[in-house]
Amino acid sequence: MREAEAGLKALIPQAEVFEHNPRRLYIRIPRERIADAAKYLHRERGMRLSICTGIDTREGFEVLYHFSEDGTGTMYTLKVLAPKDDPVIDSLATWFPAVDWIEREMTELLGIEFRGHPNMKPLLTSDTDWESGRYPLRRGYERRTDDHER
Amino acid sequence: MSDRRIVPIGPYHPLQEEPEFFKLIVEGETVVDLEINLGYNHRGHEFISPELTYDQVPFLVERICGICSNSHPLAFVLAVEDCARITPPPRARFIRTIIHELERIHSHLLWVGLAGHFIGYNTVWMWAWRYREHILQVFEMITGNRNHYAANKPGGTRRDLMPDQIPQILTALDVAEKKTLMLTKAVLDDPVIRSRLERVGVLTREQAIAYSVLGPTARGSGYDVDVRRDDPWDAYGEVPFNVIVCQEGDVFAKAKVRLLEIFESVKIIRACLEKLPDGPIEARVEEIPPGEGIGRAEAPRGEVFHYVRSDGTNRPLRHKVRAPSYMNIASNVVAVKGGSIADAALTLAAVDPCYCCTERMAAFEDGRLTHTGKDLLRLSWQKTERVREKLGR
Numbered sequence: 001m002r003e004a005e006a007g008l009k010a011l012i013p014q015a016e017v018f019e020h021n022p023r024r025l026y027i028r029i030p031r032e033r034i035a036d037a038a039k040y041l042h043r044e045r046g047m048r049l050s051i052c053t054g055i056d057t058r059e060g061f062e063v064l065y066h067f068s069e070d071g072t073g074t075m076y077t078l079k080v081l082a083p084k085d086d087p088v089i090d091s092l093a094t095w096f097p098a099v100d101w102i103e104r105e106m107t108e109l110l111g112i113e114f115r116g117h118p119n120m121k122p123l124l125t126s127d128t129d130w131e132s133g134r135y136p137l138r139r140g141y142e143r144r145t146d147d148h149e150r
Numbered sequence: 151m152s153d154r155r156i157v158p159i160g161p162y163h164p165l166q167e168e169p170e171f172f173k174l175i176v177e178g179e180t181v182v183d184l185e186i187n188l189g190y191n192h193r194g195h196e197f198i199s200p201e202l203t204y205d206q207v208p209f210l211v212e213r214i215c216g217i218c219s220n221s222h223p224l225a226f227v228l229a230v231e232d233c234a235r236i237t238p239p240p241r242a243r244f245i246r247t248i249i250h251e252l253e254r255i256h257s258h259l260l261w262v263g264l265a266g267h268f269i270g271y272n273t274v275w276m277w278a279w280r281y282r283e284h285i286l287q288v289f290e291m292i293t294g295n296r297n298h299y300a301a302n303k304p305g306g307t308r309r310d311l312m313p314d315q316i317p318q319i320l321t322a323l324d325v326a327e328k329k330t331l332m333l334t335k336a337v338l339d340d341p342v343i344r345s346r347l348e349r350v351g352v353l354t355r356e357q358a359i360a361y362s363v364l365g366p367t368a369r370g371s372g373y374d375v376d377v378r379r380d381d382p383w384d385a386y387g388e389v390p391f392n393v394i395v396c397q398e399g400d401v402f403a404k405a406k407v408r409l410l411e412i413f414e415s416v417k418i419i420r421a422c423l424e425k426l427p428d429g430p431i432e433a434r435v436e437e438i439p440p441g442e443g444i445g446r447a448e449a450p451r452g453e454v455f456h457y458v459r460s461d462g463t464n465r466p467l468r469h470k471v472r473a474p475s476y477m478n479i480a481s482n483v484v485a486v487k488g489g490s491i492a493d494a495a496l497t498l499a500a501v502d503p504c505y506c507c508t509e510r511m512a513a514f515e516d517g518r519l520t521h522t523g524k525d526l527l528r529l530s531w532q533k534t535e536r537v538r539e540k541l542g543r
Contacts, residue, residue: 023381024232024444048375049362050446050455051472066444066455070374073381075444098362101480109196124189127161127171136197 004045004069004076011040023074031080034065035090041067041076042096049098050075054106056138061087061112082112091117111135153177157491161190165268165495172482172498179490184483199469204230204438208302211456211471216297217260220253221449222471223302225456228383230304233443233460236435238384240427242306247385248319248422249293249301250447251415255326256285257450258408258415262337265405268499269346274337281329284322291315294537306432316423327416334409347402351497353485354399361481364474365452366411367501370404372397377448389421401500408450438464449474451501475501 001009008015008027015037016028029037041047050066065078082089091114093100103114104123111133114120122130160171169190175183195214199207208223215222224246231238238246259282266274286296292315293299301307337343353363358371368375376393378386394410396403440462447454452474461467478501486494521529 020442021232021235026442048359050453051457051470051476053457053468053470055459055468064457066457068381068446068453070380073377075381075446077444097360097480098477101476122189124192126187126189128189136194 002072002074004041004047007040007045008037008076012037023072024077025074026077026079028079028081031082031089034078034080035092037078038065038067038092038096041078045069046071047076049096052099052102052106054110054112054137056110057081058141060084061110063089063106063112087111088113088115090115093117093119109135109137111138154182159495159498161187166264166499170479172494174486174491174494176491179492181486181489181491181494184486184494186479186482188479195471196469199471200466203464204304204435204466207466207469208304209300212298212300214471214473217257218253218449218451218454218473219298220249220301221447221454222456222473223300224250225445225447225454226458226469226471227302227304228445228447229443229456229458230438230445230460230466231443232445233441233458234304234435234438236305236433238306238433239430240385241310241429242431242433243384244422244426245307245309245311245431246302247389248311248419249289249299249307250384251418251422252285252288253299254415254450255330255412256282256289258412259285259330261408261450262333262405265347265401265496265499266337266343268496269343271343274333274343277329277333277336281326281333284326284329288319288322291318303432304438305435306430308432310431311426316426319423320420323416323419327413330409330412334412337409338406344402347405347496348398348400350401350493351485351489351500352399353481355397357481357484358399361477361484363452363478363481363501365449365478366404366407367452367474367478367481369393369395370407371399375453377446377453381446383445383447385422385425386418388425389418391415391418401496404500438462451475452478 005017005025012029012033014030018026020026042049047067047069050068053064055062060081060083062079062081067076069076080089089112091103093103094116100119101123103117104120106112107114107120108122108124155176157174157176159174162169171187173185174181195210198210202210207226211222211226212219259278263275263278266278289299290296292311293301293309301309353371355372358368358373364375372395374393374395379393391414394407396406438460440460442459445456454474455472457470458466459468482498486497489497
């Protein structure tokens with residue numbers, strides 16, 4: 001087992017690791033522990049944050065934190081899930097400037113609240129008359145199984 | 151009461167001709183803070199992409215940027231291949247590497263030229279763009295376009311390299327390398343350029359790490375990240391090259407990194423052409439199974455990151471795009487602080503601006519426009535026919 005993977009498991013026993021291939025790891029953790037996990041990967045393991053991805057799934061809002069371990073070329077993707085009726089996740093921007101913009105963007109496009117963000121104003125729509133409360137990347141879930149006619 | 155004033159650069163950047171708004175907060179001549187506003191040209195690619203099929207998306211993401219127009223489709227294709235566990239055939243992987251490195255050469259020369267233009271050194275601008283032409287002509291020969299090469303598809307590449315094109319690429323590389331060497335020496339030895347760029351807009355290594363910056367912006371600050379070496383894809387694990395790193399973190403260091411990287415790219419392309427394997431240029435892709443994939447490509451400006459989630463249909467469920475400038479521009483907040491207003495425009499440009507230069511042709515004779523859009527379209531059809539006849543298809 002990789003050192004970072006073992007360290008994460010020791011820190012967060014509930015972490016579920018899925019290895020897509022040797023250089024792509026996905027780790028599901030409870031949303032309350034995201035700050036601990038991100039601090040561990042960035043500060044102790046020296047990983048770089050590539051970006052975060054927010055996804056509106058049937059189960060809730062999934063936020064993926066893609067960390068890159070540049071020494072080994074491995075991506076560690078932390079996955080947290082926030083329920084649709086309570087889309088709140090702790091902000092990391094207080095100590096990690098790299099997430100500042102993407103948390104603002106996810107708030108704007110998906111309506112996820114990042115609790116404690118020091119500068120929560122719109123990133124992309126600050127100078128437009130886009131009405132707040134409309135989230136373009138939310139989906140109502142009627143995606144068809146396939147669509148070959150397009 | 152403080153005597154803070156705001157100096158706006160934007161919303162339409164006067165030099166970079168791009169829609170972004172830098173609000174410099176100054177005390178006298180000194181910049182004390184910076185606010186960045188984006189979104190003036192948000193095109194909603196992440197919204198459109200789930201409406202398109204996997205074969206259509208490369209054409210969409212190719213249009214994110216005119217300069218990195220290979221990096222985005224390449225990263226998307228790598229993400230799809232990661233998700234579906236597809237390995238493209240060796241020839242396709244080498245051709246994709248060649249095109250990717252050619253793109254880096256033309257992009258870096260473009261930036262060097264613009265940097266020269268920004269400091270009022272138009273000779274550098276003219277020279278750099280003149281030598282960039284050799285690379286653009288290679289692109290036109292091997293892909294049919296100077297930008298927007300449409301070279302990538304899930305499972306391989308869309309166009310093969312013809313045997314008679316290889317000597318022409320090598321000749322163009324020789325010329326470009328010789329001229330760029332002269333330009334590099336001239337730029338790096340020039341006392342005026344040095345005194346204008348050195349110790350300006352310094353981004354320290356710690357700041358580079360905290361902002362997770364990428365590409366030459368990171369490597370100019372001593373932060374040694376390069377996905378080509380760290381997470382090699384296509385042919386990068388099979389060809390030798392060096393990663394250029396400078397420690398100073400100023401604008402000059404970034405210029406140095408970019409100029410020296412051009413020679414590494416030339417080295418990679420030569421090695422790829424030498425080792426170019428025979429065989430097919432695409433693997434057959436049946437369907438994309440449910441799952442997720444990550445694709446990363448080292449664009450001229452740093453790591454381009456694409457994430458794709460598939461639900462088993464022929465369209466991605468979610469497609470996340472992160473261009474390197476997204477991380478690099480955010481670091482301007484610390485890089486311009488403490489500098490003068492005159493340095494700020496330069497520092498903001500040092501992360502490498504990005505705009506499309508595909509609109510290039512207007513032929514005039516006696517003051518009259520000789521070619522309309524329709525004429526150009528007709529010429530392009532005729533050329534396609536000629537190529538078809540040559541290939542016997």
